[in-house]
Amino acid sequence: MLKLSNLILIMTFLSCAFIAKAQDKLQLEVNIPRLQVAEYHKPYVAIWLEDSQRKVTQVAVWYDVEMENKKGEEWLADLRQWWRKGGRKLALPVDGVTGATKGPGSHVVTLDLSKLLTKQAPGQYKLRVEAAREVGGRELIEIPVELPLNPSNLPLTASGKSELGKVQLTKN
């Protein structure tokens, strides 16, 4: 029979192990602000990692994936930096990268950033987030990231002024 104290010990151990593993997990959270406008459309959002040679790794693209005949792709070029930085060369949709548009609030990027970042060569990078909204504006913000990532530097944050709220790279 297992003693209660032992059980607690085992449970503590298990949860610690869980935390230790989860600590390696990175999370990118993107806030989309609620806007007081007469006509609101959810923004198109693109997120990518760029090295100092401007080589791009795609992280996420949220656009109107549901429209018939790929009609939603017609406004992807409005994410004009992303479009230039490889968006225009993608065959859409891309598994794990493309997703539906998201409304105001906090959204967590689904792609495993820990895995993505550890795959990169050491150096200076920029995590860039661009948003473009129909009948609205467009904004591009970036988080400078040095790889390999020093966990004590986390969280890394940047904030938009119009189309984007706080963007935060944290340990989960």
Place this chain on the structure above:
Amino acid sequence: MLSNKILKAAIVAATALAISTSANAHRVWIKPSKTVLSGDSNYVTFDAAVSNTIFVPEHFPYRTDGLVATGPDGNTIDLQNVSTGKYRSTFDIELTKDGTYRIGAASAGIRAFWRDEQGKRQMWPPRSGAAEGETFENAVPKNAKELRVTYGSRRVETFVTLGAPSNKSLAPTNKGLELVTVTHPNDLFATETATFKFIIDGEPAKGVEIEVVKGSMRYRNSSETITLTTNAKGEFSVTWPQAGMYFLEASYKDDKAKAPATERSGNYAAVFEVLPL
């Protein structure tokens, strides 16, 4: 008697006017609604006009008869919904293939100027074009006085891209004055520098005089024209001060024409879209 004199004076005045207008050539432009497009397929609509205030159609519509739209694969595609109004022509093209489309018109040929027995100015071919079967040899008198023969080329164009930019439709024909796009014409951004090259009959064109003007001229006091000249390799660079639609015009002249022409000239005009960073 008097009326005859007035008539003669009027003819002289009209001739002078015709000569002066041909010396101050008007700007010809084909302006796309946008140049960088996404989607499975998409449309671009164009305004085409002859007018000096960029891009206000206020003089003549540009006649679309000679316009050709070339797709990314090099094949021509149809202009749709073509309409010519008082001051501008409009048309659409449907982009169904990824890549860069070129929309424009080009022409080249010789023109002879001389004085006839009565001392009157003559020109061939006339503005209405040469008659059937007419050639330089049979239309221009052998002993024409003050004969001047020029070989001139004209090109007016613009570019639009669906998806990733491509280069096939941009290939030069090696006839007349042409722009070689070192920087892709649909990858232009404010504050960045684009490099292009001019060639004349396939050879680098040195000393091409270029003017670059941003649209919305009507809403500022200075034209803010950027004046440039090509180097020995025919190259020039332009740093786009701001985002917007730009008109580029270039002219070139030398004496390396093929006989019977003694003077070679080229005129070029294009519209480029520059996006904000």
